[in-house]
Amino acid sequence: MKKDRTPKGEGERPRREVPPIKVFVTDDEKAELSRRAASCGLSSAAFMRAAGLNHPVKARADLEAIGELVKLNGDLGRVAGLLKLWLAEKRGQGASAVEVERMMIEFRELQQGIREKMSCIVSARR
Known part of the structure; x- marks a missing residue:
């Protein structure tokens, strides 16, 4: 029996001399499994083990x-x-109502960006 090898990189499992499990898949299935593993940042073996x-x-x-x-x-x-700083220190000074409205529009656009990113996360989890 061979000794466990030291992992090459951080986070890798130590390899042992154990037999692999063989799974028969079509070329399309193998490509899909590889694609899914890559999208998770995992090797195919790590992805299959986790799944x-x-x-x-x-x-x-x-x-x-x-x-x-x-x-x-x-x-x-x-x-x-x-x-908040402008409202506290410069109320009615230095910025017109149009500038404040433009800032509020940017504020709402940022909020929309956050909602879009959240939707991406929710969609990806399904």
């Missing part, structure tokens, strides 16, 4: 969408902070 053991498999797209939400939320906070 076979009924472990949750999170798509990499979820993490990217969450990162985008964080950025949008930061932008939204900055816009709100600027509006």
Whole structure:
């Protein structure tokens, strides 16, 4: 019996001399499994192991969408902070009602962006 090999990278499982499980699939099925594994940032073996053991498999797209939400939320906070500062210190000064309305439109657009990213996450989870 051979000793366990040290994993090559962080997060990899130690390999052991155990027999693989063979699954017969068509070329189309193999391509689809590979595509799904890649979309999750996993190897085909890791994806099949997770699916076979009924472990949750999170798509990499979820993490990217969450990162985008964080950025949008930061932008939204900055816009709100600027509006609050203006209202507190410069009420009626330095900015016309049109400029304030334009800022509010940008604020709403950012909110819409967040809702769109949330919808992407929900759709991807189905």
